[in-house]
Amino acid sequence: SPPRSAVIIVGAGISGIAAAKVLVENGVKDVVILEASDRVGGRIRKESFGGVSVELGAGWIAGVGGPLSNPVWELAAKFGIRTCFSDYSNARYNIYDRSGNIIPSGIAADSYQKAVDSAIQMLRNQEEEEGEEEKANHGHGHGDDRFNSNRNNNESKRPSTPETPVELAIDFLLHDFEMAEVEPISTYVDFGEKEFLVADERGYDHLLFKMVEEFLFTSEGRVLDNRLKLNKVVRELQYSKSGVTVKTEDGCVYEANYVILSVSIGVLQSDLLAFNPRLPRWKLEAIEKCDVMVYTKIFLKFPYKFWPSGPEKEFFIYAHERRGYYTFWQHMENAYPGSNILVVTLTNAESKRVEAQPDEETLREAMAVLRDMFGSDIPDAIDILVPRWWNNRFQKGSYSNYPIISNHKVFHNIKAPVGRIFFTGEHTSERFNGYVHGGYLSGIDTSKALLEEMKKEKERNSESQTLL
Ligand code: FAD
Numbered sequence: 001s002p003p004r005s006a007v008i009i010v011g012a013g014i015s016g017i018a019a020a021k022v023l024v025e026n027g028v029k030d031v032v033i034l035e036a037s038d039r040v041g042g043r044i045r046k047e048s049f050g051g052v053s054v055e056l057g058a059g060w061i062a063g064v065g066g067p068l069s070n071p072v073w074e075l076a077a078k079f080g081i082r083t084c085f086s087d088y089s090n091a092r093y094n095i096y097d098r099s100g101n102i103i104p105s106g107i108a109a110d111s112y113q114k115a116v117d118s119a120i121q122m123l124r125n126q127e128e129e130e131g132e133e134e135k136a137n138h139g140h141g142h143g144d145d146r147f148n149s150n151r152n153n154n155e156s157k158r159p160s161t162p163e164t165p166v167e168l169a170i171d172f173l174l175h176d177f178e179m180a181e182v183e184p185i186s187t188y189v190d191f192g193e194k195e196f197l198v199a200d201e202r203g204y205d206h207l208l209f210k211m212v213e214e215f216l217f218t219s220e221g222r223v224l225d226n227r228l229k230l231n232k233v234v235r236e237l238q239y240s241k242s243g244v245t246v247k248t249e250d251g252c253v254y255e256a257n258y259v260i261l262s263v264s265i266g267v268l269q270s271d272l273l274a275f276n277p278r279l280p281r282w283k284l285e286a287i288e289k290c291d292v293m294v295y296t297k298i299f300l301k302f303p304y305k306f307w308p309s310g311p312e313k314e315f316f317i318y319a320h321e322r323r324g325y326y327t328f329w330q331h332m333e334n335a336y337p338g339s340n341i342l343v344v345t346l347t348n349a350e351s352k353r354v355e356a357q358p359d360e361e362t363l364r365e366a367m368a369v370l371r372d373m374f375g376s377d378i379p380d381a382i383d384i385l386v387p388r389w390w391n392n393r394f395q396k397g398s399y400s401n402y403p404i405i406s407n408h409k410v411f412h413n414i415k416a417p418v419g420r421i422f423f424t425g426e427h428t429s430e431r432f433n434g435y436v437h438g439g440y441l442s443g444i445d446t447s448k449a450l451l452e453e454m455k456k457e458k459e460r461n462s463e464s465q466t467l468l
Pocket of ligand 1: 010011012013014015016034035036037040041042043044056057058059060061062232233234235262263264267272273295296297389393394395397398399424425426427433434435436437438439
């Protein structure tokens with residue numbers, strides 16, 4: 001029979017690595033990390049493009065300067081990761097219409113306020129519905145008075161829908177990027193509102209490598225420790241009262257007392273992994289309740305810069321009658337001066353549409369949008385990079401997106417272990433899901449819970465030994 005480890009960790013993203021580190025540092029050295037891809041990092045991933053290092057996945061350290069210290073910010077400081085301050089609240093003042101005119105700030109501000117008001121109304125309606133549902137279920141309501149702004153209750157309950165291109169662009173900005181202005185997000189409340197863009201040639205994943213160096217054997221930038229196994233696609237988890245058998249696509253079989261599963265919510269919703277026996281219904285239902293957000297940063301390299309790059313110009317918006325159509329733009333001059341790279345971000349349906357078409361088509365669309373904004377004589381991009389997080393079977397999306405008013409039970413059930421299988425990852429973090437620090441903190445949390453369980457098991461075993 002195959003060798004048996006204390007713990008197998010499936011996935012070497014930030015959560016899996018954080019989980020492994022906690023175990024090893026607490027004396028559980030007999031761990032095996034099985035990673036499907038050929039690298040460590042998961043959704044933290046750089047690629048060289050246009051002469052610099054660009055981040056296809058996580059790009060920012062979000063939540064800095066607040067009452068508590070963001071642990072990822074601390075790690076970045078400890079390992080000397082280069083970052084630069086980034087403020088996308090300015091984006092709303094750089095909105096271009098299809099004729100290349102910048103929307104006057106008064107009009108933009110009015111549309112912005114309208115969008116915020118309508119989003120707040122929508123949340124209130126949802127909250128009321130949720131409250132009624134919970135009352136009916138005898139659950140506890142959401143007692144916190146989050147929306148106690150001085151608005152009167154008699155106004156129409158129907159939120160106004162965005163109609164004009166400017167309103168659509170702002171709606172996209174609010175809902176797909178800055179929901180914090182409507183709904184308090186724990187990341188900004190706890191860790192602060194500042195965001196820093198990682199601008200390090202070694203990549204955001206250098207931070208992970210430095211973490212790995214502290215507990216696995218590495219040499220000259222490579223992990224040589226055979227506890228980390230790359231290109232191991234887990235396909236089956238067979239679990240019982242006594243242990244877990246893990247089977248990989250290449251026909252290998254691994255045994256462990258426990259498994260920590262760190263695959264994304266998108267992967268859990270897909271059929272990549274078979275559980276034997278099947279996962280219980282409460283678990284499957286919770287997994288289905290969490291939405292998957294697709295977020296795609298498309299990189300374009302130009303022979304020279306033709307966009308404004310002064311202060312407060314890092315982000316700009318394109319207002320089109322189709323919501324989310326090449327709306328959100330960023331130049332990379334702050335991170336890499338002279339790199340002549342633009343980034344445009346698409347989400348959800350637009351991301352999926354673009355993933356399915358050839359990159360030349362995407363390039364053509366992006367160039368048409370840029371010519372609307374900056375005129376017909378701008379140069380063609382000389383290179384394009386389109387990440388495909390949705391079609392990547394080891395990701396199936398970019399990050400978890402819980403319905404705005406989600407009840408605590410869903411998080412609890414997503415995270416709760418099933419027998420000897422423990423769950424971790426960004427999506428299991430109730431406060432910080434969707435972020436790198438959410439992944440990091442969840443890994444630590446899960447390993448602490450597992451260490452507790454191992455301790456209890458040991459006690460149970462020694463009790464039964466004494467009885468014998
Ligand atoms: P992952 O990093 O996905 O790790 C899971 C690992 O499991 C992966 O390595 C995967 O290959 C592996 N795996 C999957 N299936 C199997 C299998 N069957 N067998 C073995 N291994 C398997 N966060 C921020 O804080 N700031 C940002 O600016 C930001 N921007 C983002 C932009 C994009 C485009 C994306 C995609 C994400 C972004 N995030 C951002 C979110 C952040 O990247 C994630 O929350 C975090 O990296 C998730 O870490 P994780 O360990 O939970 O999951």
